[in-house]
Each structure stands twice: as structure tokens, then as C-alpha cells.
Amino acid sequence: MANERPNIVFIMADDHAAKSISCYGAGINHTPNLDRIAKEGMLFNHCYVTNSICTPSRAAILTGQHNHVNDVMTLDSKINKRGPNVAKQLRSHGYQTAMVGKWHLGEGKEHEPSGFDYWDVVPGQGEYWDPSFIGQNGTRNIPGYATDIITDLSLDFIKKRDTKRPFFLMCHHKAPHRSWEYDPKHKDLYKEKVKVPDTFTDDYKNRARAAKLAKMRVAEDMTYFDLGIVQPDGGSEIGEKMINAWWWTDRKIPAPEDVTKLKLIDKQDGTVFTFKTPEELADFKFQRYMQRYLRTIQSVDDNVGRLLDFLDAEGLAENTIVIYTSDQGFFLGEHGWFDKRFMYEESFQMPFMIRYPKEIKAGSVCNDIICNVDFAPTFCDFANVTIPTFMQGVSFRSLVQGKTPENWQQVAYHRYWMHNDMIHNAYAHYGVRDQRYKLIYWYNEDFCLEGARPGDADQKEWELFDCDEDPLELFNVYDDPKYQDVRRKMTLMLEAKMAEIGDVPVHEMLSLTVS
Incomplete structure (x- = not known):
């Protein structure tokens, strides 16, 4: 019977690092409602994104295809609404479908959500406060805080559903995306x-x-917009200035002797900050960043709690799959960075927790490798819907049941396609990771990034990391003689994976150069 099939609630945040969910054990914040999903279900330690940037990741999740197939390869790409996706597959088999919150796969009639009975999405990145929403009936502004509103709309869909049919809800939060504007009720946290x-x-x-x-x-x-601060008006006589717009490409780094001239002011309470050393300024920025980021996440946790409580109150929890994830990982100061894009672990790893009391043992942990391209076929599998041939991912339903198939492919593939990212200066790259090693190939075809020079032998480079011996990924062992067999094995794994999914390498194939 249709109503015996599970409901699926897929909750996805934007730029939420696993490290900032307390059940992952880093100890930097407390997220009791997110932890509840893991406590009552399963936590995955090795869920990876196939392209660590917002738009391509969302396309991979929706279609079950790698980005060279769904043609959503960069932040500026737009999805073809006429293409196949998991919502269409589920809806054609009786599911009620909804998309609420951040879409970020293009706007206008040609790129609006398709396959959904109901959708209400924010344009572009969306706003934290009094956001605009685009739905089937046009555009409107809704007063309030985005995380609360997205949850309100998601709950409304569930309340108004046809109770005789299962539902599939994609609840996509804007938070905790930059500029980390938190609800004032959390201003005293962290x-x-x-x-x-x-x-x-x-x-x-x-x-x-x-x-x-x-x-x-x-x-x-x-x-200074990122950090929620302002600076006094005036010229150099007032003091040094930070950059004030994220799209600026030139860094503003005060010289050590000028740091004492820098004055920053909290835009809410007027507190004035001054600094004695560059190290003191860097620590201030990191702490300020983390405060804003973690406070924003607190609203996500609060609202996940609201959703879970509603499912309990309505008697829906037992037959509803609840998933929490992020569109990719995020750097929280590791390697000195914020943002994402790279195949380094903090950016590459996605948090992933899933609860389904009928099949998942409470408090279980999975260390097998899954990828975001595997989500869609897994949804189909749980819904007892044929996994269509257009999907390249593999259902991991057996993993959540605690059974790892002997032939489970313990490999994650990543490709970042942006070749001319002048803002972040992030080089194009691709690679694979297995349970222990990670191989990355860096390239940039257009030579338009800072430091990129035509004819430079270092333009195309390999990295190999032993993630057991070097979990911080500080030592590239690609040229270490002790790792030559590993290098060959991982290169062949990369080439086999690219051949399997139909991606085109730009490196010289090992099989052509090594007998």
C-alpha cells in the first residue's frame, strides 16, 4: 500500500561543517536536536561531496548524476527543468513532493523547481531577514528570520498533505551561509x-x-561585513581599513606597524576593538567568525527540533525517514581558511545523519564511504521505486541496515570545475579518496588565476595524502618512494572511476605511461 511506504524529510543546510555538530565530537558547540537524529538513527563519518560548491552539489543530490552529466558544473550553472530528477521519479509513483528554502539552481521559468507539487524557494542566496520567496503563485516577502520561516513553510506542507499518500520534503536552509547573520536571541551564546x-x-x-x-x-x-563590524569614516588619518566586500580580489593586510591604527566597531553595541599585533587581529577575526557561525547554526538546531517534535506529535516519526546533511563541508579555520571548494577533508566531508526507526538501529555509526550522488537512488530504494538508469549513484540502504555488501565501492570522486575563480583563486582539480588515501590532481586550463603562468611546469600538480598517518593533510607524499605502489594504485582507481562515470581526464593516463 502507498501509505505504508515511508515519508522522507530531507533537511539540508548550506555550508555546515560536520565539526560544528556536537555528535561529531569536536566539542565546539552543542546541537541537541541534530544529535537526536544520530542518537535515534545512524551517523556517517565518510559522506563526501562530488563537487564542493553549492550549485553543483545540489544538482548531484537532485539528479543522482555527476556534474559533467547533469551539466551543472560551476556556481553560475543552471539546471535544466526538463531533465529527470528524484522528485519526478517519486511523484510519478504516488509521492507528494515539496521543495522549500534555498534552491540556487537558476531562476525564471526555464530553471524553476520541477517535479514538486509545492515549492517555495528563496531567489539566489536568499536573505536572512524578511526574505523574498518565489513560489507557484509569484514572489512575496515574508517577515522574520529565514531559518524559522523555511521551517514554518515545511510544516505547513506536511499539515496540508493528503494523509493517504506518502510525502517527500526537501527542506533547504540558507543558514549557515556567509554572512552568518544570527537571530538576536542567540547573541549571548559562544x-x-x-x-x-x-x-x-x-x-x-x-x-x-x-x-x-x-x-x-x-x-x-x-x-568587516562578514564579522558584523564597522569602521570609522575617514582616510588614513583615521587608521587602516579592512576590505568591506567579499568580491574584492585584492587583500588588505595591514603591515605589523599599522595594526595598532586599525579600529573596528561592533555594529550592534558599539564596542571598539583595537589590536597590538597581527596575531591578535587574526585571533579576533577567527573568534568573531566562529561566534557568528555557531550562533547561526543554533537556529538551525532549534528548528530541526521543531520539525522532529511535530513528527512525534502527529504520530509520523515511526514511518518517516529524517535526514540531515549539508551541501558540502566548510573550513572553520583549518589551514587558516574559511569557505570550501577544495578536496581537503574539512571541505570534502559532508555531515550526514539519518533516522528511520523501522530499519536503522539507534545510535549506530557507519564508516563506509557514501557520496551525495548516492542520495537520490537511496530515496528511490526506500520508496520501493525503481532506481532509474539515468542515476549514477548507488543506493546505500543496506549500509543503514548495518550490512556492508562485499562489493561496496569504498571510493569517493571529486571534481571542482571552476577554472577562473578570481575571487577565491581556487584551482580546478579532481581526485579520489578511499578508506586511507587521497589523490588529487590540480590543474587550471585558462591561466587566469593569480600565480598561474603559461608554460609553468608546476601548473599541473599531484598530491597524495595518507589520511591515517597524516589526518591534517600536511604532507604530500606523491613523490615519496615509500608510497610509489600506493600512488600507482590510487591513480588507477582514479582513472577507473572516471571511466565508469564518463568523465574526461586532463592528466596523462597512467596506463599509457607505465608498462
């Missing part, structure tokens, strides 16, 4: 200092040059 990551002052030695050239550093690339 005033204690957060431990600075061991790699915060990373010098990027023993790595590909792409790491050193990236413009994602907390100490150098954060704006």
Missing part, C-alpha cells in the same frame, strides 16, 4: 573562546601551490 585549529597558521609547505594561493584565509580575506 562567548568563550573556541580552540584555534592546529593548522590555523599553516605555511602550506609540502603541498601543491594551489593551497598557498587560495584567497580564503580568515586572517587576510574576511571582510
Whole structure:
């Protein structure tokens, strides 16, 4: 019977690092409602994104396809609404479907959500306060805080559903995306200092040059808008100024002797901040960043609690799959960075928790590898719907039941396609990770990034990391003689994965160069 099939509630945040969910054990914040999903279900330690940037990740989740197939490869890409997706597949088999919150796959009739009975999405990145929503009946502004509103709309859909049919709800939060504007009710949270990551002052030695050239550093690339501060009007006689817009490409790094001239003012309470050393300024930026980021997450946790409580009150919890994830990982000061884009672990790993009392043992943990391209076929599997051939991912339903198939492919593939990202200066790259090793190939075809020079032998570089021996990914062992067999194995794994999914390599194939 249709009503015996599970409902599916898929909750996805934007830029939520696993480290900032307390059940992952980092100890920097407390998220009791998110933890509840893991406590009553399963937590995945090795869920990975196929492209660590918002738009491509969302397309991979919706279609079950890699980005070279669904043609959503960069932040500026738009999805083809006429293409297949998991919502269409479920709806054609009796599910009621809804998309609420952040869409970010294009606007206008050609790119609006399709396959959904109901949709209400924010344009572009959306606003934290009094956001606009675009729905089937046009555009409107809704007063309030975005995280609360997205939850309100999601609950309204469930309340108004046809109770005789199962439902599939995609609840996509804007938070905790930059600029980390938190609800004032959380302004007093996280005033204690957060431990600075061991790699915060990373010098990027023993790595590909792409790491050193990236413009994602907390100490150098954060704006005063990011940090919720203002600066006095005036010129150099007033003091040094930080950059004030994230799209600026030139860094504003006060010289050590000028740091004492820098004056920052809290835009809410007027507190004035001054600094004696560059290190003191960098620590201030990190702590301020973490306060705003974690406070924003607190509203996400609150609203996940509202949703879980509603499912309990309505007697829906037993037959509803609840998933919480993020569109990718995020750097929280590791390697000195914020943002994402890279295949380094903090950006590559997605948090993933799933609860379904009928099939998932409470408090279980999975260390097998899954990817966001696997979500859609898993939804179909749970819904007893044929997994369509257009999907490239694989259902991991057996994993949540605690059974790992002997032939489970313990490999995650990643490809970042942006070749001319002048803002973040992030090099294009692709690679694979298995349970222990990670291989990355860096390239940039257009030579338009800072530091990229035509004919430079270092333009295309390999990295190999032993994630057991070097979990912080500080030492590239690609040229280490002890790892030559691993290098060959991982290169063949990469080439086999690219052949399997139909992606085109730009490196010289190992099979052509090694007998």
C-alpha cells in the first residue's frame, strides 16, 4: 500500500561543517536536536561531496548524476527543468513532493523547481531577514528570520498533505551561509573562546601551490561585513581599513606597524576593538567568525527540533525517514581558511545523519564511504521505486541496515570545475579518496588565476595524502618512494572511476605511461 511506504524529510543546510555538530565530537558547540537524529538513527563519518560548491552539489543530490552529466558544473550553472530528477521519479509513483528554502539552481521559468507539487524557494542566496520567496503563485516577502520561516513553510506542507499518500520534503536552509547573520536571541551564546585549529597558521609547505594561493584565509580575506563590524569614516588619518566586500580580489593586510591604527566597531553595541599585533587581529577575526557561525547554526538546531517534535506529535516519526546533511563541508579555520571548494577533508566531508526507526538501529555509526550522488537512488530504494538508469549513484540502504555488501565501492570522486575563480583563486582539480588515501590532481586550463603562468611546469600538480598517518593533510607524499605502489594504485582507481562515470581526464593516463 502507498501509505505504508515511508515519508522522507530531507533537511539540508548550506555550508555546515560536520565539526560544528556536537555528535561529531569536536566539542565546539552543542546541537541537541541534530544529535537526536544520530542518537535515534545512524551517523556517517565518510559522506563526501562530488563537487564542493553549492550549485553543483545540489544538482548531484537532485539528479543522482555527476556534474559533467547533469551539466551543472560551476556556481553560475543552471539546471535544466526538463531533465529527470528524484522528485519526478517519486511523484510519478504516488509521492507528494515539496521543495522549500534555498534552491540556487537558476531562476525564471526555464530553471524553476520541477517535479514538486509545492515549492517555495528563496531567489539566489536568499536573505536572512524578511526574505523574498518565489513560489507557484509569484514572489512575496515574508517577515522574520529565514531559518524559522523555511521551517514554518515545511510544516505547513506536511499539515496540508493528503494523509493517504506518502510525502517527500526537501527542506533547504540558507543558514549557515556567509554572512552568518544570527537571530538576536542567540547573541549571548559562544562567548568563550573556541580552540584555534592546529593548522590555523599553516605555511602550506609540502603541498601543491594551489593551497598557498587560495584567497580564503580568515586572517587576510574576511571582510568587516562578514564579522558584523564597522569602521570609522575617514582616510588614513583615521587608521587602516579592512576590505568591506567579499568580491574584492585584492587583500588588505595591514603591515605589523599599522595594526595598532586599525579600529573596528561592533555594529550592534558599539564596542571598539583595537589590536597590538597581527596575531591578535587574526585571533579576533577567527573568534568573531566562529561566534557568528555557531550562533547561526543554533537556529538551525532549534528548528530541526521543531520539525522532529511535530513528527512525534502527529504520530509520523515511526514511518518517516529524517535526514540531515549539508551541501558540502566548510573550513572553520583549518589551514587558516574559511569557505570550501577544495578536496581537503574539512571541505570534502559532508555531515550526514539519518533516522528511520523501522530499519536503522539507534545510535549506530557507519564508516563506509557514501557520496551525495548516492542520495537520490537511496530515496528511490526506500520508496520501493525503481532506481532509474539515468542515476549514477548507488543506493546505500543496506549500509543503514548495518550490512556492508562485499562489493561496496569504498571510493569517493571529486571534481571542482571552476577554472577562473578570481575571487577565491581556487584551482580546478579532481581526485579520489578511499578508506586511507587521497589523490588529487590540480590543474587550471585558462591561466587566469593569480600565480598561474603559461608554460609553468608546476601548473599541473599531484598530491597524495595518507589520511591515517597524516589526518591534517600536511604532507604530500606523491613523490615519496615509500608510497610509489600506493600512488600507482590510487591513480588507477582514479582513472577507473572516471571511466565508469564518463568523465574526461586532463592528466596523462597512467596506463599509457607505465608498462
